[in-house]
Amino acid sequence: MSALASRSPYAPKGGGLFAEVAASWLLAIFWILPLVYAVWTAFHPAEFSTRFAMDAPLTLDNFRRAWAAAPFARYFFNSVILVALVFGAQVILCTLAAYAFARHEFFGKGIAFALVLLQLMIMPDVLVVENYRTMSTLGILDSIPAIALPYVASAFGIFLLRQTFKTVPKELDDAARLEGASDFQVLLKVYVPLAKPVYVAYGLVSVSYHWNNFLWPLIVTNSVESRPATVGLQVFSSGDQGVDWAIISAATLMTSAPLLIAFLIFQRQFVQSFMRAGIR
Amino acid sequence: MKRVRIARQINGWLFLLPAICFLTLFTYWPAAKTLVESFYSTARPRRPTHFIGVDQYRQLIDDPVFWQALMNNAWYALISIPVATGIALLMAIWVNDRIPGRALARMAYFTPTVLPMIAVANIWLFFYTPQYGLLEQALSLFGGPPHNWLGSSSSALAAVTIVAIWKEAGFFMIFYLAALQQISPSLAEAAALEGASRWHFFRRIQFPLLMPTTLFVLINAIINAFRTVDHIIVMTRGGPDNSTMLLLYYVYQVGFGFWDTGYAAALTMILLALLAAVSSVQYGWLDRRVHYQ
Numbered sequence: 295m296s297a298l299a300s301r302s303p304y305a306p307k308g309g310g311l312f313a314e315v316a317a318s319w320l321l322a323i324f325w326i327l328p329l330v331y332a333v334w335t336a337f338h339p340a341e342f343s344t345r346f347a348m349d350a351p352l353t354l355d356n357f358r359r360a361w362a363a364a365p366f367a368r369y370f371f372n373s374v375i376l377v378a379l380v381f382g383a384q385v386i387l388c389t390l391a392a393y394a395f396a397r398h399e400f401f402g403k404g405i406a407f408a409l410v411l412l413q414l415m416i417m418p419d420v421l422v423v424e425n426y427r428t429m430s431t432l433g434i435l436d437s438i439p440a441i442a443l444p445y446v447a448s449a450f451g452i453f454l455l456r457q458t459f460k461t462v463p464k465e466l467d468d469a470a471r472l473e474g475a476s477d478f479q480v481l482l483k484v485y486v487p488l489a490k491p492v493y494v495a496y497g498l499v500s501v502s503y504h505w506n507n508f509l510w511p512l513i514v515t516n517s518v519e520s521r522p523a524t525v526g527l528q529v530f531s532s533g534d535q536g537v538d539w540a541i542i543s544a545a546t547l548m549t550s551a552p553l554l555i556a557f558l559i560f561q562r563q564f565v566q567s568f569m570r571a572g573i574r
Numbered sequence: 575m576k577r578v579r580i581a582r583q584i585n586g587w588l589f590l591l592p593a594i595c596f597l598t599l600f601t602y603w604p605a606a607k608t609l610v611e612s613f614y615s616t617a618r619p620r621r622p623t624h625f626i627g628v629d630q631y632r633q634l635i636d637d638p639v640f641w642q643a644l645m646n647n648a649w650y651a652l653i654s655i656p657v658a659t660g661i662a663l664l665m666a667i668w669v670n671d672r673i674p675g676r677a678l679a680r681m682a683y684f685t686p687t688v689l690p691m692i693a694v695a696n697i698w699l700f701f702y703t704p705q706y707g708l709l710e711q712a713l714s715l716f717g718g719p720p721h722n723w724l725g726s727s728s729s730a731l732a733a734v735t736i737v738a739i740w741k742e743a744g745f746f747m748i749f750y751l752a753a754l755q756q757i758s759p760s761l762a763e764a765a766a767l768e769g770a771s772r773w774h775f776f777r778r779i780q781f782p783l784l785m786p787t788t789l790f791v792l793i794n795a796i797i798n799a800f801r802t803v804d805h806i807i808v809m810t811r812g813g814p815d816n817s818t819m820l821l822l823y824y825v826y827q828v829g830f831g832f833w834d835t836g837y838a839a840a841l842t843m844i845l846l847a848l849l850a851a852v853s854s855v856q857y858g859w860l861d862r863r864v865h866y867q
Contacts, residue, residue, distance in 0.1 A: 423830075
């Protein structure tokens with residue numbers, strides 16, 4: 295694709311190229327600046343937080359102190375459990391529902407599909423007051439399942455997988471059935487393996503969404519045992535840390551680190567996954 | 575044969591059932607309940623909840639904070655969405671060209687997207703800090719007067735709007751990038767043969783071909799503008815003087831700060847109505863796409 299782009303008659307040349315390169319670099323520097331600033335603060339002693347000197351000593355002390363000042367290990371553990379729980383449940387529920395919509399004719403299918411898509415409008419993020427009441431009735435307030443439950447049946451996931459399953463050649467389906475595979479076996483042996491790249495894409499999108507999610511976990515959790523990392527960070531930085539920006543920056547980077555590092559290593563997969571998940 | 579068909583019918587429903595159960599419990603039921611609750615008073619210690627008709631909505635019309643939240647949200651969306659979309663398009667065009675350092679530039683543009691909004695808010699909170707923050711330091715170099723960006727009601731909304739733009743532009747960029755790469759190179763060759771300028775090529779060929787992407791990006795941006803308030807919680811808590819009060823943050827404040835669940839229900843209904851209006855456009859568009867496949 296890039297080879298074709300380079301031969302495009304509208305590819306910038308000469309002065310135009312110079313201007314475009316300069317502008318795009320300038321924007322890139324400007325864009326990454328707030329993050330670089332946070333990295334600078336986190337890796338230098340507090341007295342250099344607002345003073346820039348080339349000879350400022352590097353230190354990991356801020357990370358050590360942040361880690362010791364709040365139970366971040368537990369918060370990370372909670373977040374890992376949360377994203378695993380959400381994605382695991384989403385895969386099961388959405389796969390089954392998508393298979394029903396893609397390859398079954400049943401009474402009320404059109405209405406059911408419209409109802410599912412309704413969730414794209416009525417999002418769990420907005421229904422926080424009633425969902426809080428539901429969790430209270432179920433007696434599971436302040437627990438990791440309470441954070442996960444409103445998101446496990448995802449209209450987005452169902453739609454994404456339905457579109458994928460519809461592209462599977464009917465012949466493969468028929469062949470498997472002729473060999474005596476049951477309806478459910480066909481799903482497991484034919485459809486799921488063929489949709490692997492879509493599961494990967496959906497996984498990246500889902501995991502990053504729920505690792506980063508904040509408002510609902512903030513509302514529904516109230517203890518160290520259930521708080522995910524984002525809420526832990528908020529409790530930590532709005533607590534009695536005063537304005538020790540060096541430590542808060544370190545904690546902020548720590549919270550974002552798993553996704554940030556994964557993104558830097560698997561850049562292409564990330565970008566393609568977000569693209570695939572968005573465009574379908 | 576008939577029995578197989580009936581079995582498939584039953585299987586279809588069985589496969590769908592788990593998802594429908596969860597959707598009912600955590601989407602349809604709470605949505606319906608919110609509508610009902612909005613017509614009832616909030617239960618208080620010695621006054622159980624009772625039907626009050628449209629009183630909550632009447633209170634809402636007389637509530638200046640609600641109107642301010644609505645106006646703030648409208649401004650927030652009206653500024654952040656076109657700016658973020660425009661920057662995203664510019665970024666995509668730049669990284670689509672074969673310029674040196676494009677991989678690095680793309681990474682710089684996209685990185686804010688993978689950060690949690692709360693981390694982004696913390697980073698910018700520091701960036702905006704009076705006296706010490708990078709912004710103040712940079713401005714003082716040019717002799718600018720000191721200004722508390724988040725602390726004064728004249729600039730706080732603009733400050734949080736910039737944060738939203740920073741977080742989202744890179745995300746929208748990748749959709750434009752994908753769309754640009756799908757435009758056939760022969761179109762560029764044909765346009766060049768006709769002697770069209772670069773601007774003309776963009777205006778008459780690229781931009782119209784990117785229209786579906788623009789629509790998709792716009793709708794997503796509008797939805798995000800109404801459902802993301804993480805940065806408000808961290809940076810301003812709706813203040814100063816409600817100048818950064820957004821609708822969902824108001825729902826959060828009324829529902830969990832004042833525990834006035836009846837009024838929060840009425841506010842949620844307004845938010846849902848807005849989202850439904852926006853999404854119905856997308857819904858129609860999605861539906862059409864489904865149809866053509």
